[in-house]
Amino acid sequence: MLSTRFKTPLAPLAVTTAFPVIEESSVRTSLAGDISVCSQCRLCVDLCDVFPSIFDTLDGVTDADPHLLTPNQQNIFSDSCFHCGACIQRCPHRGPDSEHEVDLPTTFIDLMQVRQLNGYFTVRQRITNWVLSAHDLTGPIASPCATFVNWLMQRPDTLRRRLVTAVTGISSSAQIPRISGQRFSTWLRRQPMAVASNRPQVSVFPTCSVEYFSNDAAQSVIGHLASEGRPCELATTRCCGAEELRAGRVRAFRKRVRRLTKLLGKESSKGPIMVMSPSCLAHLRTNLAPHCDPGLRPNAEMIVDRLRSPIEVLTESTSAGTSRSSGTSDSRRSLLFLPSPHEDPSERTAIEHTVTSETAVQVIADAGMHMGTWALRQGNEEGAHRTVQRMAKRLPTPADAPRTVARSGLLSSQLLAHETGDDIVDPVTLLLSASSDEQ
Incomplete structure (x- = not known):
């Protein structure tokens, strides 16, 4: 993705009628500049595997100079990013009050673009990239065959999953959400x-x-x-x-x-x-x-x-998201709300205002990150698991009283539920429940 935030202008290789094509050296220089700022800050080291990998690699570079990182090392960082958005939410080196505008995920997208355009991906990598991103083609094929696809994909580390890995590059140990038989x-x-x-x-x-x-x-x-x-x-x-x-x-x-x-x-x-x-x-x-x-x-x-978003549409209604319910059915119950980095603050406020007054609401930061299909790629399975473990550790130890965990994100919610044993619900269901209680 072309970005206007680079401190050094990106030199174009060529210009179409609509979009310039950026030069690889400009992207890699910009990435080194972002890494230089991150190496001095290290605030995001506990979020995912990308930042520990960057800092460990810098330890082996002369004077820890990010500009001495090899292209292959930069590529590894890019391949490890799931674009969950957590680092963007936490980063202090952004916005009008900062002299920097660090945005590693966007720079990684730029880097993936030049790698694709310059033909650096192998045939196997191109196939995997296509499978993980061509949902308009794979979805209509998989849905009518949901029974077979679920049989094929729901048993990690089996022979059939290893055969799928050999063809598609999807990890044989990744947990795949179940396809619905009805669209x-x-x-x-x-x-x-x-x-x-x-x-x-x-x-x-x-x-x-x-x-x-x-x-x-x-x-x-x-x-x-x-x-x-x-x-x-x-x-x-x-x-x-x-x-x-x-x-x-x-x-x-x-x-x-x-x-x-x-x-x-x-x-x-x-x-x-x-x-x-x-x-x-x-x-x-x-x-x-x-x-x-x-x-x-x-x-x-x-x-x-x-x-x-659905929450924004519902809160615009006169009967949803306006006040706390006064019911007592949720007494002695706690709510752990894990907001996504992508959710607007107003949505968080709507959730907090619609649960029952007897329910203790605890907002857990940095435990609501999303993972796209890139987390299913072979080679990313361990990083995805460690990221989910980091999210799980941010949750308090379950008490005797029942609790509800609310967060969005299909794949990441499934992985977190498997890790913690919690029954995870979509935040929008809390608004719907509050609305039905009022009625």
């Missing part, structure tokens, strides 16, 4: 919807993480909006393209942006576009307009202004 869009089209009213229509953008995987929370949101008389329609079933960008497939992502801009902007409705996944929502808000063709960019910016 979310199919379910949505069969639901009775509210008739048109003077209330703005909600355009539902499930993205692949909801479209192809069972998600009771998403279905509950649609059911609640229907009961409120809020008309809904399916915006598109396409993927948001986050994994394409992270895999360095920037050209494919920009083609996707053109399609999404036309699909999401074709309706005259000014109502919200409800993106069902927080990480997909953050990705679209950040990357849709910058990667859009100049002629379509005003349309993309208007689309971005309409993007909402």
Whole structure:
């Protein structure tokens, strides 16, 4: 991804009518500059494997000079990043009050782009990058064959999983979420919807993480909006393209942006576009307009202004997210809320204000990070496991009283539940429960 935050201007190799193509040396110099700042700070060393790997590698470099790191060493750092967003949230070297603008995940995306464009990936790496990012092709194939795919993928470290690894590069030990036999869009089209009213229509953008995987929370949101008389329609079933960008497939992502801009902007409705996944929502808000063709960019910016999370749509309703419930059914229960780095602070406030007054709410920072499909890549399994273990250690020891753990993110929530034994719920279900209690 091209970034405007570099202190040293990026030298273009060539210029198309819309986007300059950045030079590899500029990207690697910028990465060395970011690492130089991080090596003096080290505040994020406990978040993931990327930062310990950087600091350990610098210990073996003359004068710990990041500019002496080899391209291969930089590539390893890039391959280890899951783009969870935690370091961006914690980093003090960003914003108007800082002389720096450190953004390692964005620099890693730039680096993946030049590696892809310059042909540095092997055939095996290109296949893996494609499998982990081409959800619009793999999803429609996997969903009708859900029974077989789940049989094939649900038993880690088996012979069949090792065969899948040999073909696709997906780790044989990774825990894969179960594919749903019914796509979310199919379910949505069969639901009775509210008739048109003077209330703005909600355009539902499930993205692949909801479209192809069972998600009771998403279905509950649609059911609640229907009961409120809020008309809904399916915006598109396409993927948001986050994994394409992270895999360095920037050209494919920009083609996707053109399609999404036309699909999401074709309706005259000014109502919200409800993106069902927080990480997909953050990705679209950040990357849709910058990667859009100049002629379509005003349309993309208007689309971005309409993007909402399910919690934001629900809290705009008069009957959800307005006050604490006075019920007593949750007495002696504690709530651990693990906010995602992608969630808006207003969403955290809405969650805290909707649980029962008898429930003790504890917000746990740096335990709500998301992991995309890049965490499933062979070679990333140990790093993913260590990241989940770090999140688990931030949770308090379970007490005798029952507790609820609320956090978003399909893959990372599944891994954390396996590590801690907690029953993890999506935060949006707390708002729905509070609304039903009030009624």
